[in-house]
Amino acid sequence: MNDAEVLQIFRDTGALLEGHFVLRSGLHSRQFFQCALALQQMPIVEKLGAALAEKVRTLEAVTVIAPAMGGLVIGQEVARQLHARFIFVEKEEGKLVLRRGFKIAPGEKMLVVEDVVTKGGRVQETIEIVRAHGGIVACVVMVVDRSGGGVNFGVPTSSLLKLNVETFAPDKLPPDLAKVPAVKPGSK
Numbered sequence: 001m002n003d004a005e006v007l008q009i010f011r012d013t014g015a016l017l018e019g020h021f022v023l024r025s026g027l028h029s030r031q032f033f034q035c036a037l038a039l040q041q042m043p044i045v046e047k048l049g050a051a052l053a054e055k056v057r058t059l060e061a062v063t064v065i066a067p068a069m070g071g072l073v074i075g076q077e078v079a080r081q082l083h084a085r086f087i088f089v090e091k092e093e094g095k096l097v098l099r100r101g102f103k104i105a106p107g108e109k110m111l112v113v114e115d116v117v118t119k120g121g122r123v124q125e126t127i128e129i130v131r132a133h134g135g136i137v138a139c140v141v142m143v144v145d146r147s148g149g150g151v152n153f154g155v156p157t158s159s160l161l162k163l164n165v166e167t168f169a170p171d172k173l174p175p176d177l178a179k180v181p182a183v184k185p186g187s188k
Contacts (some may be wrong), residue, residue, distance in 0.1 A: 006051075010038055017031060034142060045074065053081035056078075069155065104130060110135050118147060145157075
């Protein structure tokens with residue numbers, strides 16, 4: 001899949017929103033990728049998951065790990081496509097943790113899968129959890145990289161759609177955006 005095809009999926013499903021948004025990172029943006037709207041359609045999940053899986057198939061990772069909530073659907077599909085195990089990390093008292101009896105074996109080769117990355121905080125937390133349990137992160141893959149490739153996790157990283165989406169600190173909003181009420185459509 002190329003960038004135009006992925007972007008068209010987001011447009012067709014109404015998952016690319018335009019307006020004034022507050023991102024999980026605290027930054028403000030004119031665009032918001034509501035992946036849940038695109039990923040509610042299983043044929044789309046299968047198509048995007050297959051495209052991500054093809055990017056990492058040769059790495060022969062045995063487990064896919066994703067941060068909840070955003071990475072759950074696409075992470076599980078990538079694992080299905082790769083015939084790999086799927087686990088996830090979730091928030092507990094404001095931090096991502098490994099729960100539900102999930103275990104990571106020392107030396108276990110893993111992929112981190114996320115839906116959308118702007119600054120990559122949740123992906124970085126997930127990487128740290130994998131390493132703390134002795135696992136090895138072979139690669140990070142995501143559907144949308146809003147940083148335009150600017151985020152660096154210290155491991156190979158790949159995306160289906162790479163965009164430089166303009167973001168603004170809350171105290172540095174352009175006048176036109178400051179006039180529009182901000183909404184926070186994503187997860188907290």
